[in-house]
Amino acid sequence: MIVTHINLNQFRNYKEQEIAASPGINVFFGDNAQGKTNILEAVYLCTCARSHRTAKDSDLILRQTDHYAIKVDFKSCNGSSESVEIQYLDAVAGDEQRNRAIRHIYHNNMRLERISDLMGLFHAVIFAPEDLMLVKEGPATRRRYLDLLISQVRPSYFLHLQQFARILAQRNKLLKDLREQGFGRQKPLDEARKIQLDVWNDTLAKEGAAIITQRMCYSERIAQIAMDAQVSISSGKEQLYVKYRSITGLSPDKDENEIVSLYASKLKSMVCEDIEKGVTGQGPHRDDLDLSLDGSGLKPFASQGQQRSAVLALKLAELVILKQDTGETPVFLLDDVMSELDEKRRTSLLQNIDDAQVFVTCTDARQVYDEMIQKKAGDEGSKSERPYAFFKVENGQVSRQEIDLQA
C-alpha cells in the first residue's frame, strides 16, 4: 500500500495540513514536540480507528476546537486509488444535537455504517517507543495487540469482540443484581434465577469461544514468527516463547465447539465466586499472551535490551501476518526508532522493509539518510536509490525540504 496524500484538520497541533507523500521513504525531522509523531498517529488511526497512544478521541483534537478530521489517500497493490477518512465531533454541552460524541468514517467518500467496516481496508504497522508497553504493562496491552492484528485480517473477529463486550456487560449487571439480592455461597440461586444466569453463560461462552479460537490460532503463528525473528536479532543466542494463556484445560487441538462447552462449564463452576465479586472472573477479557525468554518471564527477568528485542520480534510477527493474510505490504510507520533501537535491532527492522513505503520521524535527518536511503541502495549493489522526501516539522507546520545529503 502506498499513501499518496495525508490531510489533517484540527488534529493534535495541526490546524490544516496537507502532505503529499513519496512512494518511498518519507522522513519527518525537527526538534522535539513539534508534531512529528502526530503525523504517524494520523496514518495509523486509519487502520482501526484506534490511536497507538491514547484511548480517548478527544485527546486528538486541536486545543480550543471541538472536532478533528483526517484523511489518507492511498493506492492498494492492485493499483486502485482509495481513501479513508475519519471525522470526530466531540460532545458539546448544551447542544441537543451533539450531546454525544460522534465519529464518522468514510471509505472512498462513502460513509461506513460501522467501525467494523473499516477493518481490513488500510494497513499500516507502527514501531514506536510505546511498543515497549507490550512487555512492561499488564495483559490488556497484549490483548489489544492481538485484537487489533486479528481484526485487520479477519473483520468478523471485531464483531465478535463487540458482541462479547455487550454480553459481558449484561452478565456482569445480572451478577451485581444477584449480589444485591443477597445470593452467593451462603444463599444458593433458586431454579428460576439459575436458568436466568445460565442463558447468559451460554451466550457468553459462544462468543467467548469464537474469540479464544482465533486468538489461539494467531498466537501460535506469532510464536513461530517471533521465535525466528528473535533468533536473528540476538544472533541465535536467545529463544523467545509466546503462548496464549486462557481458561484452564485449553489445548490447541480443541475445536470451537469444545471450547464453547469448556468455557460454559467454567462459567457455571464459578457462579458463586462471580456473584460475590459482581464481575465475570474468567474469559477472553482476562486472558494474556505469555512471553518468556529462555524459559523465564520477560517482564521480571529480562534486561532492557532483551525486552526491546522481544517487542521488535512481536511487531515483526504482526507485519509478516498482515502481509501473508492480506497480500498487501503494509505502510511502515517508524516513530523515533533510530534513537530507540541499537544498530543491530535497527538492521533487523530495516531488512524487513523491502520495498514498503516508510514514514519515519527523527531528530537527525542525516542518520536516516545514511542508514535507510544510501545503505539500502548500496546493499542491492546498484546506484539507484529509493525515492524519498524530507519534511521539516516545526510547530504544527510541515514543509518539504530539498536537501542535498550526498555531499
Add this chain to the structure above:
Amino acid sequence: MVPPVDNLIRSLSRLPGLGRRSAERAALALLRKPELLLDTLVSALQEARASVCCCSVCGGFTSKGHEPCGLCTDATRDDALLCVVEEPSDIFSIERSGGFNGRYHALMGKLSPSKQTGPADLRLGTLSERVARGGVKEVLLALSTDMEGDATAGYIGELLKPLGVRVTRLAFGLPADSGVGYSDPLTLKRAITGRMDV
C-alpha cells in the same frame, strides 16, 4: 420560539424515528393547517387513548370491548401453533407476511439485565399457563437476533422444557431477493451455520 410551539416540537421529537428537525417540520405542518391536520390528529389521539388496550390473552393491541382480540378468537386459526414475539407491533409484521396462521403471545420486551428487564417483567407466566393448559404443540419464537433475543430464547426453551412442547425459532438467513455479496459477515456466518439441504 413560542413556548406552546416549542412544547409541541419537543413532544413530537420524543417519538421514535423523529429527530429534532423532522419533529419541527411535523409541528409546523400541523400548525399551518389546523383543521385538516391538527384536529384530526387530536381526535385520533384521544380515541386511541380512550379505547386501545392490550389483549389479555396475546398482549397485542385491541380496542376495549373486543377482548380477547380478533386474532385470539378467530376460529379458523390453528390453536396448536403459538408464536412468541417481543412487542405487540411484531404481530402486525408477522401477519403481513401471511406465512403464519396460529396464535400469538407478546412478551412486552426481552431479557436485558442492563435495562432492568428480568423474567418477571415479561409475560412469561401467562405463556407457561397457556402452554400448560394443553392444545399447543409447537411454540415458535420470533425474537430478535441480537444477544438479548438469544438469551430470551434460551430462557423460554428451559422454561417450557418440562411441558414437553416443541420449541422452534425463526431461521437466521439471507434477506429475500438479495445476493450473498450484499450481506454483512455476521448474517452470512449465521446463514452458513444454519444451512439446509436442497
